[in-house]
Amino acid sequence: MPEKQGSQFRKRSSYQGSRPNSQGFHKTGSSQRPPQGGFRHGSAPSRSGGFGNRPPQKRSGYTPSRMNISRFINKAVAPAQAEPAFVPVHRFEDFNIRPELKTSIISKGYTTPTPIQDRAIPDVILGKDVVGIANTGTGKTGAFLIPLVNKVLLSRGERVLIMVPTRELAVQINDELRGFAAGLSIFGVVCVGGANITPQIRDLRRKPNFVIGTPGRIKDLLERRSLVLSDFHNVVLDEADRMLDMGFIHEMRQILKLLPSPRQTLFFSATLSSDIEKLIGEFLHDPIRIKVLTGDTAKNVEQDVVRVAPGANKIDVLHDLLIQPDFNKVLVFGRTKHGVEKLAKVLTARGFKAESIHGNKTQNHRQKALDLFRHDRVQVLVATDVAARGLDINGVSHVINYDLPGSDDDYIHRIGRTGRAGKKGIALTFIEGR
Numbered sequence: 001m002p003e004k005q006g007s008q009f010r011k012r013s014s015y016q017g018s019r020p021n022s023q024g025f026h027k028t029g030s031s032q033r034p035p036q037g038g039f040r041h042g043s044a045p046s047r048s049g050g051f052g053n054r055p056p057q058k059r060s061g062y063t064p065s066r067m068n069i070s071r072f073i074n075k076a077v078a079p080a081q082a083e084p085a086f087v088p089v090h091r092f093e094d095f096n097i098r099p100e101l102k103t104s105i106i107s108k109g110y111t112t113p114t115p116i117q118d119r120a121i122p123d124v125i126l127g128k129d130v131v132g133i134a135n136t137g138t139g140k141t142g143a144f145l146i147p148l149v150n151k152v153l154l155s156r157g158e159r160v161l162i163m164v165p166t167r168e169l170a171v172q173i174n175d176e177l178r179g180f181a182a183g184l185s186i187f188g189v190v191c192v193g194g195a196n197i198t199p200q201i202r203d204l205r206r207k208p209n210f211v212i213g214t215p216g217r218i219k220d221l222l223e224r225r226s227l228v229l230s231d232f233h234n235v236v237l238d239e240a241d242r243m244l245d246m247g248f249i250h251e252m253r254q255i256l257k258l259l260p261s262p263r264q265t266l267f268f269s270a271t272l273s274s275d276i277e278k279l280i281g282e283f284l285h286d287p288i289r290i291k292v293l294t295g296d297t298a299k300n301v302e303q304d305v306v307r308v309a310p311g312a313n314k315i316d317v318l319h320d321l322l323i324q325p326d327f328n329k330v331l332v333f334g335r336t337k338h339g340v341e342k343l344a345k346v347l348t349a350r351g352f353k354a355e356s357i358h359g360n361k362t363q364n365h366r367q368k369a370l371d372l373f374r375h376d377r378v379q380v381l382v383a384t385d386v387a388a389r390g391l392d393i394n395g396v397s398h399v400i401n402y403d404l405p406g407s408d409d410d411y412i413h414r415i416g417r418t419g420r421a422g423k424k425g426i427a428l429t430f431i432e433g434r
Contacts, residue, residue, distance in 0.1 A: 072303055072304070072305050072401075072411075072427075072429040072431075073303055073304055073305060074301075074302075074303040086114075086115050088112050088113050088115070088118040089118055089119075090113060090118055090121070090122070091111075091112055091113075092105050092106070092110060092111070092112070092113060095121055095122065095125065095146075095147075096122075096125055097125065097146065097147070097150040098150055098153045098154070100153070100183075100184060101146070101149055101150050101153060101180065101184070104179070104180050104181065104182050104183070104184065105146065105180065107182070108179050108180070110142070113139070113142075114138050114139035114142070114143075115134065115138065115292040116132055116134035116138050116139055116140055116143045116268075116290065116292045117139050117142050117143045117146070119132075119290045119292060120132045120143040120144070120290050121143060121146055121147050123288045123290075124143070124144060124147035124148070124264075124266065125147045125150065125151075127264055128264070128286075128287070128288050129264060129265045129266065129284040129285050129286065129287040129288065130144075130266050130267070130268075130287060130288045130289075130290060131266075131267045131272075131280055131284065131287045131288070131289045131290065132144075132266070132267065132268040132269075132290045132292075133268075133269060133270065133271070133272050133289075133290065133291045133292070134268075134270065134290075134291075134292040135270055135292075135416065138292065140238065140268040140269075140270075141172075141173055141176050141238070142176065142180075143268065144162075144236050144238075144266050144268060145173070145176055145177055145180055146180060148160050148210075148234060148236070149177070149180050149181050149184070149186060151234065152186050152209045152210075153184065153186070156209075157231070158209065158233065158234060159207070159208075159209055159210075159211070159231050159232045159233070159234065160209060160210045160211070160232065160234040160235070160236065161211050161218075161229065161232045161234070161235045161236070161255075161259070162210065162211070162212040162213070162235075162236040162238060163213065163214070163215055163218065163235070163236070163237050163238070163240075163243065163252065163255065164212065164213070164214060164238045164239060164243075165214065165239050165242040165243045165245075165246055165248070166214065166242075166386045167190075167192040167193070167194055167195070167214060167363050167366060167367075167386075168357070168366060168367070168370060168386065168387065168391055169238065169239065169391065170190045170191075170192050170212045170213055170214060171190055171192075171363075171367060172391060172392060173188075173212050173238070174188045174190050174210075174212050177210055177212075186209050186210070187206070187208045187209060187210070188208055188209070188210035188211070188212055189203040189204055189206075189208045189210070189211050189212070189213075190212050190213065191204070191211060191212070191213030191214075191217045191218060191221055191227070192213055192214045192217050192363060193214060193216050193217045193220075193363075194359075194361070194362050194363040194366070195362070195363035195364070197217070197220065197221070200217075200221070200226075201221070201224070201226040204221065204226055204227055211227065211232075214248075215243060215248040215251035215252055215255060216248070216251060218251070218255055219251050219254070219255065222255070222258065229255070229258045229259050229260070230260055231260070232259055232260070232263070233259075233260060233262070233263045233264065234263060234264045234265075234266075235256070235259055235263060235264075235265050235266070236265075236266045236267075236268065237252070237265075237266070237267050237268070237269075237279075238268050238269070239268075239269050239270070240252070240267055240268075240269050240276050240279070241269050241270075241271050241272065241273045241275075241276055241409065242269075242413075244273065244275050244276065245407075245409075249275065252279065253279070253282075256279075256282075256283045262285070265283055265284050265285075265287075267279075267280060267284070267287075270412065270413065270416070271409050271412070300419045300423065300424050300425065301415050301416075301418060301419035301424075301425040301426070301427050302424065302425070302426045302427070303415065303426075303427045303428075303429075304426075304427075304428055304429075305428070305429050305430075305431045306321070306400075306428050306429065306430050306431065307431050307433060308430055308431065308432045308433065309433060310433055314402065314430060314432070315343070315346055315347075317430070318332070318347075318400070318402060318430075319347075319350060321398075321400070321428070322347070322352060322379070322380060326397060326398075327379075327397060327398055328379065328397050329373070329376065329379065329395050329396050329397045329398075330379060330380045330381070330396070330397060330398045330399075330400060331373075331380075331381050331383065331387065331393070331396050331398070331399050331400070331417050331418070332380060332381070332382045332383070332399075332400045332402050333382075333383060333384070333385065333387070333388065333399070333400070333401050333402060333403065333405070333414050334382060334383070334384060334402050334403045335384070335403035335404070335406075336384070336403075337358040337359055337360045337384055339403065340356050340357075340358045340382050340383060340384050341356050341358065341360070343356075343382050343402065344356035344380075344382040347380055347382070352379055352380055353377070353378040353379045353380065354378060354379065354380040354381070354382060355368075355369035355372055355373060355378045355380075355381055355382070356369060356381070356382045356383065357369045357370065357381065357382075357383045357384075357386060357387055358383065358384040358386060359384065359386060366386075369381065370387075370391070370393070373393065374393055374394070376395075382402075385405075385406070385410055385413075385414070387417070388410060388413040388414045388416075388417070391417065392420070393417060393420075394420070395423075396417050396418040396420070396425065397418065397425070397426065398418060398425070398426045398427070398428065399414055399415050399417050399418045399425070399426070399427045399428070400427075400428050400429075400430070401414060401415075401427070401428065401429040401430060402430055403430070404429065404430075411429075414427070415427035
């Protein structure tokens with residue numbers, strides 16, 4: 001990391017307005033309120049291909065006239081103000097699951113279920129359709145994997161299709177599956193774009209119990225007849241609202257129509273849109289609805305804005321934050337793939353250990369960048385919103401919205417990458433004045 005003084009980097013004189021305090025915040029009060037307009041905004045890049053062009057994205061994006069800067073300012077709840085500790089109704093050993101699965105759960109270090117696991121697992125075990133809504137980072141993956149692994153143990157012919165919005169989430173779910181199914185001869189295949197399709201086709205010939213993939217690649221495999229869904233009586237849509245945001249609605253609907261009936265269908269997400277409600281009504285049978293939310297953003301995430309004065313260089317402002325000692329594991333969100341790649345290169349040229357992930361990178365490059373960040377080999381990961389959903393990265397000290405998020409939901413999921421597992425996190429949003 002570059003030193004704040006005595007290095008080749010000049011002292012930033014172009015930064016105007018208030019200087020950061022010890023936490024790197026630029027406080028905004030009534031006397032310093034930024035103008036309500038003229039801020040950059042945008043939505044995620046469009047995608048096309050596969051089964052025809054996708055329709056324009058339907059997003060509840062911010063507009064300059066409607067932006068509420070106070071949305072990005074929120075103090076973390078002090079321990080004395082926090083909600084009472086959750087007391088689960090069940091223990092993992094209480095669930096009606098196979099003993100060998102309980103052993104795997106214990107070996108992963110899990111002792112008591114999270115709220116969504118506590119409420120959802122019993123209904124999934126009973127074979128009911130479930131709609132589970134919970135804050136990001138609360139154990140939704142375990143809520144569906146544990147009972148579905150148990151279902152496969154009881155009947156080895158059971159097969160499960162799991163659809164997710166991003167390659168990274170698919171890989172993460174498969175890693176979780178390996179942990180729960182260790183030594184149980186249950187396997188999964190990750191089917192995602194940006195990776196060679198040939199090994200995926202080869203692995204599908206082994207008829208794995210779990211197929212985990214993104215809608216676009218799943219459709220490609222269906223077109224090639226390398227994947228047949230007639231024997232998949234279990235389907236999970238994880239972060240379904242994000243798949244809709246990315247324009248996958250037609251693929252999702254077509255894939256669901258190809259699945260046999262009767263089947264068990266599970267929807268898990270942190271938010272629930274009207275379009276998702278339509279899918280629930282169309283494809284789920286008398287679902288159990290479970291909602292475990294503590295608020296739209298994590299209460300232990302300190303949120304504030306960083307005001308960028310007119311004429312100031314945003315990269316210089318970011319530089320001044322990153323050289324502070326507390327900024328040791330920082331996830332920076334940008335709006336476009338090109339902008340994210342350029343920012344990561346500029347930070348690297350300035351001496352920071354930085355990597356980037358976005359849709360133009362291959363799966364191998366994206367996974368390598370994530371692994372380096374997870375294992376503290378790089379300080380800064382610059383990303384588009386592909387990193388905003390579902391990813392579980394321990395110890396992220398700060399999330400920085402270098403570019404404004406496209407919607408409230410995007411903001412919620414971005415800042416949910418910090419302050420996880422009860423730890424305090426900090427989220428900062430750059431606001432440019434004029």
